[in-house]
Amino acid sequence: MATLIEAAQAADYPAEIVGVLSNRASAPGLALAASHGLATASLAQSKFPSRDMFEDTMTQVLESWETEIVCLAGFMRILGEDFVDRWQGRLINIHPSLLPAYKGLHTHERAIADGATEHGCTVHFVTPGLDEGPAILQARVPVLATDTPETLSARVLVEEHRIYPQALRMLAAGEVHI
Template sequence: MRALVEAARAPDYPAEIVGVLSNKADAEGLAFARAAGIPTAVRTLRDYADKEAADAAIEAVLRAWGAQLVCLAGFMRILSPGFVERWRGRILNIHPSLLPLHRGLHTHAQALADGVAEHGCTVHFVTPGMDEGPPILQARVPVLPGDTVETLSERVLAEEHRIYPRALAMVARGEVAFN
């Protein structure tokens, strides 16, 4: 999220960050966004009758902000199929693996356990299935001898910060679209 905010500060960047929403009130990104003068909101699942009601509350915030795209960054909850369909082609996510490999959680441990020679990250369009949407951009990093989850994670995170702003810019300019 910070990388997106920093990129959007450039006068020629094709997207504006209109708000930061979290499902966790103590998310570090909220404090960062507030300090940057960006509106924030929190909508937690436990405050609503069900996932659809929580997602409707999220959608109300997004509409109030005038959001046209949604960029997930550390949002660790699967959105309802109805929400995803209403925002079809306008929700992006960053995932720490070279999708379709290593979906879900603990991707660095999965990569090391599988003995792959390279790992990386993927910015993709969100679909109702977990980590199944079409990729927009990927970055690869070598898996080095002696790598740990921590060392591999650091290299992948650096690439996430590099490619997510690029991918958002590509979508905002219309260079890439969900078909």
């Protein structure tokens, strides 16, 4: 999220970050966003009687900011089909693996355990299936014999910070579509 905010500050960047929404009130990104003068909101899913009501409220917040594209960054919730369909083609996520490999959690541990020689990250369109949407960009890193999940994660994170702003640029400029 911080990398997207930084990228959007460039005069020639085709997207503007209008707000940051979190499902955790203690998320550090909220304070960072506020320090940049961005709108912020926090919605705890546990406070809503249903996922649909939670996601409807998220949509209301996003629409009040006149959001055109939603970029997930550390939002660790599976989104419902209605929400995903509402934002189809305008909802993207970054995932720490070379999708379709290693969907879900613990990607670095699984890559090392499998003896993978290559790992990385994927920016993809979000669809109703978990980590199944079409890829926009991928970046590869080698898996070293000495890697731990932490060292591999650190190298992948460098690439995440590089390709997520590129993918958002491409989407905002109309260069990619679902």
